[in-house]
Amino acid sequence: MYDLRLAGILSTQITRYKFSGICMASLLKPTDENLNLLRNVLKSGGLVAVPTETVYGLAANAFDAEACARIFTAKGRPTNDPLICHIASLEVAESISSFNELSRKLARLFWPGPLTLILPKAKTIPDIVTAGLASVAIRCPMHSVFQQLISEIDFPLAAPSANPFAYISPTTATHVNENLGEDIDYILDGGPCELGLESTIIDARDESSPLLLRHGALSQEEIETTAGIRLIDKSSNITQGPSVAPGSALKHYSPKTGLTLSAAPIKEPAAVNPDTAYLLWKKPEGKNAENIFWLSASGSLTEAASRLYAALHEIDQLGYQQIIAQTFPEQGMGNAINDRLRRAAAK
Ligand code: AMP
Ligand code: MG
Numbered sequence: 001m002y003d004l005r006l007a008g009i010l011s012t013q014i015t016r017y018k019f020s021g022i023c024m025a026s027l028l029k030p031t032d033e034n035l036n037l038l039r040n041v042l043k044s045g046g047l048v049a050v051p052t053e054t055v056y057g058l059a060a061n062a063f064d065a066e067a068c069a070r071i072f073t074a075k076g077r078p079t080n081d082p083l084i085c086h087i088a089s090l091e092v093a094e095s096i097s098s099f100n101e102l103s104r105k106l107a108r109l110f111w112p113g114p115l116t117l118i119l120p121k122a123k124t125i126p127d128i129v130t131a132g133l134a135s136v137a138i139r140c141p142m143h144s145v146f147q148q149l150i151s152e153i154d155f156p157l158a159a160p161s162a163n164p165f166a167y168i169s170p171t172t173a174t175h176v177n178e179n180l181g182e183d184i185d186y187i188l189d190g191g192p193c194e195l196g197l198e199s200t201i202i203d204a205r206d207e208s209s210p211l212l213l214r215h216g217a218l219s220q221e222e223i224e225t226t227a228g229i230r231l232i233d234k235s236s237n238i239t240q241g242p243s244v245a246p247g248s249a250l251k252h253y254s255p256k257t258g259l260t261l262s263a264a265p266i267k268e269p270a271a272v273n274p275d276t277a278y279l280l281w282k283k284p285e286g287k288n289a290e291n292i293f294w295l296s297a298s299g300s301l302t303e304a305a306s307r308l309y310a311a312l313h314e315i316d317q318l319g320y321q322q323i324i325a326q327t328f329p330e331q332g333m334g335n336a337i338n339d340r341l342r343r344a345a346a347k
Contacts, residue, residue, distance in 0.1 A: 062129055079131060120134060172193070
């Protein structure tokens with residue numbers, strides 16, 4: 001555990017509390033005083049879980065290789081899985097990478113927002129951040145608390161999702177604390193994440209064939225329509241080891257409860273199996289059994305995406321023997337939801 005008293009940041013230890021007998025992290029609200037404290041923690045090489053509009057991230061100074069190494073240890077993340085660097089503006093991004101015209105156009109259209117760009121990296125980014133690759137992943141989040149935090153520090157924040165490796169990503173400060181609270185000191189509580197799914201990742205280094213590496217909170221259709229481009233979908237290059245998008249491991253985002261996907265509609269009589277939780281897109285008609293869960297009453301794919309991880313966290317604590325999840329239509333956010341469900345179901 002990183003000790004802030006040793007770093008001379010704090011003269012007294014901030015109260016940490018016990019949850020089920022385990023020492024948890026301090027949850028801090030985004031007051032000016034707390035934001036200053038957390039900027040100092042980051043400057044001194046500490047780790048802070050931070051809110052973004054996608055999911056909570058586990059952040060460290062991206063210029064500090066030792067601090068970034070702590071991220072891998074805290075998450076149990078393999079070091080061949082590179083981190084996304086978060087920056088406050090396009091200007092800062094230009095100082096740690098080189099943009100071509102298409103990447104700059106995408107950044108201007110979609111930043112701040114849930115789009116990550118793969119770019120040639122500057123020497124200032126340590127190898128541990130990029131898993132030794134010559135490219136770096138960069139994103140400018142739009143969450144107001146994140147923007148407040150980062151606007152007054154002069155380094156990018158390397159931040160993967162703030163969850164143990166391969167477990168469900170966190171969309172609330174409580175999710176972070178329950179699953180990683182023992183391993184980190186501070187969580188900045190910015191409320192529930194609005195979008196609830198990771199960013200979309202694009203590699204547009206070759207302007208003639210931009211690649212979609214990960215479906216995410218910005219849909220392929222929206223990018224293609226707004227930017228007037230066609231993306232080559234490489235997102236199903238799922239592997240068990242290093243690949244074009246290292247970390248696109250087949251098994252990921254997985255609850256502890258075994259999850260199976262069902263393409264067939266799940267009808268209410270299925271709920272006769274009381275040991276199974278059924279995760280559906282829309283609310284089925286009529287009165288529903290308590291083991292029927294749905295992500296959007298109205299059938300909105302955006303709402304369903306924003307609630308997916310919170311629902312999996314909730315179901316995972318209820319003691320069911322298995323989860324059967326319905327696949328979503330392959331359109332809009334449905335693509336990203338299906339991607340996460342397929343990886344959650346992988347053995
Ligand atoms: P997360 O851990 O949820 O923040 O996801 C970060 C993902 O970004 C990784 O798993 C990689 O797939 C991807 N990524 C980061 N850096 C690169 C890079 N230089 N090239 C390709 N993909 C990257
Ligand atoms: Mg992750």
